[in-house]
Amino acid sequence: xxxxxxxxxxxxxxxxxxxxxxxxxxxxxxxxxxxxxxxxxxxxxxxxxxxxxxxxxxxxxxxxxxxxxxxxxxxxxxxxxxxxxxxxxxxxxxxxxxxxxxxxxxxxxxxxxxxxxxxxxxxxxxxxxxxxxxxxxxxxxxxxxxxxxxxxxxxxxxxxxxxx
Numbered sequence: 001x002x003x004x005x006x007x008x009x010x011x012x013x014x015x016x017x018x019x020x021x022x023x024x025x026x027x028x029x030x031x032x033x034x035x036x037x038x039x040x041x042x043x044x045x046x047x048x049x050x051x052x053x054x055x056x057x058x059x060x061x062x063x064x065x066x067x068x069x070x071x072x073x074x075x076x077x078x079x080x081x082x083x084x085x086x087x088x089x090x091x092x093x094x095x096x097x098x099x100x101x102x103x104x105x106x107x108x109x110x111x112x113x114x115x116x117x118x119x120x121x122x123x124x125x126x127x128x129x130x131x132x133x134x135x136x137x138x139x140x141x142x143x144x145x146x147x148x149x150x151x152x153x154x155x156x157x158x159x160x161x162x163x164x
Contacts (some may be wrong), residue, residue: 001093002072002088002090002092002093003090003091003092003096004072004088004089004090005069005091005152006087006088006089006090007086007088008163009084009086009087010085010087010163011082011085012083012085013081014081014083015077015080015081015082015083016053016075016076016083019075019083019162019163020052020055022162023057024050026045026046027044027045027048027050027057028046028047028060029050044060045060047060053074053075054074055071056070056071056073057070057071058070058155059154059155059158066092066094066098067091067147068091069089069091069148069152069156070089070091070092071155071159072088072089073085073088073163085163087159087163089152089159099140099144105136106140113126113132113133116129
């Protein structure tokens with residue numbers, strides 16, 4: 001289940017079978033839900049599931065990351081040469097929950113640092129807490145920027161290109 005950041009409802013001038021045939025050829029379907037080194041096979045652009053009227057995929061790469069965005073689409077035929085696509089791209093809902101808890105922890109450390117500085121001035125404990133806050137905030141930013149956002153933009157651009 002994904003928490004969509006980007007939603008697109010579009011009428012595509014392609015047949016449903018054209019899109020689904022491409023996705024069937026470009027998607028590797030792992031035999032189990034457990035991610036192992038055999039879950040990544042070269043030659044496929046995506047990894048995930050494809051069914052008769054939609055798909056749920058992530059970009060196939062050697063990186064094993066829970067921050068990888070997912071694209072989920074439902075495709076409905078309108079006539080012989082066009083279809084309606086409902087596309088959603090975003091992270092897994094469990095990733096959103098984990099990152100939310102991580103952000104709450106960072107905010108608690110930041111609030112503690114501000115309280116220490118206001119109450120006692122800049123002393124040893126407040127410098128340590130502020131250093132920990134900066135470290136964790138930097139790691140959080142790097143996870144979001146390079147772990148999620150870069151991959152999100154690539155997947156979004158590829159899906160829009162595929163469906164245009």
